[in-house]
Ligand SMILES: [K+]
């Protein structure tokens with residue numbers, strides 16, 4: 001029977017494997033979260049809310065229709081942590097694995113870089129890679145827990161509480177889950193730049209993509225560093241991360257200069273802007289209630305959240321590489337070029353087309369969701385747009401409307417979290433959209449475009 | 451000197467020619483609209499407002515920061531009509547001409563269909579085509595004026611007034627200008643289905659694209675109708691027009707069934723939905739104040755307005771063909787195909803990429819405009835989004851915020867009307883984005899997309 005299962009798993013396309021993993025994880029999570037041990041005795045957790053929290057945790061989004069600390073016991077909190085730990089890492093592992101399989105078929109040698117220890121493509125290779133990812137992530141989490149826990153000795157009465165809170169904060173940041181047990185995210189640390197810096201570092205390490213971590217590890221281990229070359233993916237996504245962090249910080253500083261930041265010290269304003277910019281990648285933690293910001297800031301942040309994190313990471317959205325390729329192609333196209341040349345490499349046309357398609361499909365999906373939610377919910381459009389971006393970017397920031405969502409609204413947000421987390425390309429491929437060879441051809445005829 | 455001018459004009463790229471024509475037309479319009487004969491003596495028309503009305507009229511948008519009937523004299527109204535007549539037709543002619551030139555270079559034989567009488571590509575060809583377009587449009591306008599004027603005999607005391615109002619209404623609908631001198635658009639005709647039907651017909655003829663009109667004319671004149679083949683462009687844009695009209699009607703009916711249409715007779719509700727759906731292509735006329743609709747309807751209409759009309763027409767937006775190719779490609783891509791097969795033709799890859807690029811660039815531009823306006827204007831986000839779509843789609847519908855725009859806001863809207871009218875592809879090409887041959891090539895390397 002086990003062999004049969006193994007065979008079926010091997011036969012699944014990677015994209016479908018991700019979907020199956022996702023649904024299995026949600027199913028198990030709902031069972032766990034509705035267990036008597038997880039829910040406080042005086043609370044009734046409806047099936048829809050348990051499902052919502054499960055989808056949110058497996059997709060490491062952090063949106064929730066119920067108050068976590070009021071609903072779940074300490075055991076429930078640990079279950080939740082377990083769910084987003086393995087939800088986040090599992091899909092990241094499968095996503096990376098999937099990309100590697102695709103890479104093998106295409107047979108590009110560059111792929112080998114991140115494949116150093118992972119050149120088995122079967123189930124054994126998957127297990128090995130899962131171990132690698134788990135090892136790296138847990139290492140980062142423990143490192144974060146140590147730093148934060150030691151620092152928290154100033155905040156908590158006992159060392160046990162300090163390190164336990166440090167561990168939870170570190171896992172929540174590294175997996176980009178953004179769930180918090182404080183009830184006000186990192187707002188209590190608005191003046192603690194050390195805690196904020198560590199959190200930015202941890203959520204960036206989780207969201208920048210497994211291949212980047214892997215290549216960096218290989219680079220550090222390499223004997224001859226001059227021969228080592230980082231992949232184009234690593235270069236693009238790292239530069240995009242930096243550009244979005246700096247750009248986002250500047251935009252928030254500029255838009256709030258005469259509003260929320262008026263009369264504030266420069267370093268406090270800077271850290272507010274920096275942290276809120278960093279959190280848009282995928283973490284969803286915050287050092288201030290976003291409703292303090294003005295409309296243009298919220299809108300700009302929606303855009304940043306929609307972009308999301310790297311592929312093969314714990315994040316969601318259209319992904320940094322997709323965004324980067326879109327922007328690069330617009331510039332190249334405007335200059336009359338039909339390829340993208342960057343870092344002395346050309347990006348294959350197929351990848352450019354994929355990026356454009358993913359972006360347009362994502363916008364169509366989010367727009368449709370916004371129209372439906374503006375019908376089912378009685379909230380301002382801005383709040384709805386922010387909620388939709390947050391779900392699609394698996395971010396978890398919210399202007400507070402999640403607990404008030406109608407049941408149809410909850411399902412819309414759940415679908416967005418699923419699509420955002422799995423990634424639209426995987427989603428399309430799971431639907432059967434793998435490139436096929438065409439046998440029938442028609443004469444070509446041009447049409448006027450715009 | 452004239453020969454030198456002729457030479458310069460011949461050397462201009464068609465895209466730049468359109469931009470030059472646009473700016474010249476705006477310049478002349480501002481002069482005309484600020485002339486003492488045009489403005490009522492008790493009114494002071496600021497330069498910015500004159501510029502706004504001129505840009506709006508040349509781009510046949512119909513948004514206005516001043517009340518037309520309170521600001522302009524009868525002569526002023528005629529000047530305005532003159533401006534949008536030639537603004538609309540001029541850019542349509544240049545746009546078509548541009549496409550033909552492009553077509554000649556590519557050398558596809560299908561292009562010949564609409565070239566029957568227009569195979570001279572120089573300045574003479576342009577003049578000839580301008581004449582053809584003018585002839586067809588004026589024919590349609592006179593036909594509309596006759597029908598509407600005769601019908602208006604029931605509404606107006608004298609036959610002169612009836613036919614004059616019929617003429618203005620016909621021109622406003624056919625050129626999709628959407629300017630009105632009644633002050634409440636076609637709301638007085640909310641129960642007059644004849645007037646509405648004629649208006650829908652006229653605005654569709656103006657917005658469906660000159661090649662469609664030309665081919666239909668050629669088809670009607672053809673001796674052997676079985677040998678005649680409509681171009682792919684005509685087929686796609688006509689089907690898209692029909693699909694958007696029906697789809698838009700159904701969406702508005704559905705979203706307003708329990709709101710604005712509650713308790714209304716089915717035929718009245720149907721005509722409200724039908725007319726407001728038809729007007730989103732580009733006309734901007736309306737039979738009811740759009741603020742009567744609920745948020746989801748306004749949002750959905752913003753989307754329809756953003757799509758806009760056909761290329762080579764009097765409309766704006768990303769254009770029907772761009773939208774159609776996007777949607778078709780999403781479906782084909784999801785099925786694993788990388789071309790679009792439709793009407794037994796294949797759409798060249800270059801056109802698909804163009805459509806995707808135009809759409810993404812348009813969304814980026816409109817998003818940026820929305821963020822800036824949400825900073826400069828003190829209005830609800832929904833009103834701003836609707837205004838931005840309306841300007842980009844050169845539509846002219848508004849939730850009433852145009853007269854209250856700040857000066858920076860006015861300039862943002864003017865830029866959107868310009869870009870929307872000229873069309874993003876032309877805009878990009880005018881910037882120098884014509885496809886160039888590449889001499890330097892780098893090795894290709896794939897990246898993870900999403
Ligand atoms: K998150």
Ligand SMILES: [K+]
Pocket residue numbers: 510511512626627628732733734844845846
């Ligand atoms: K219009």
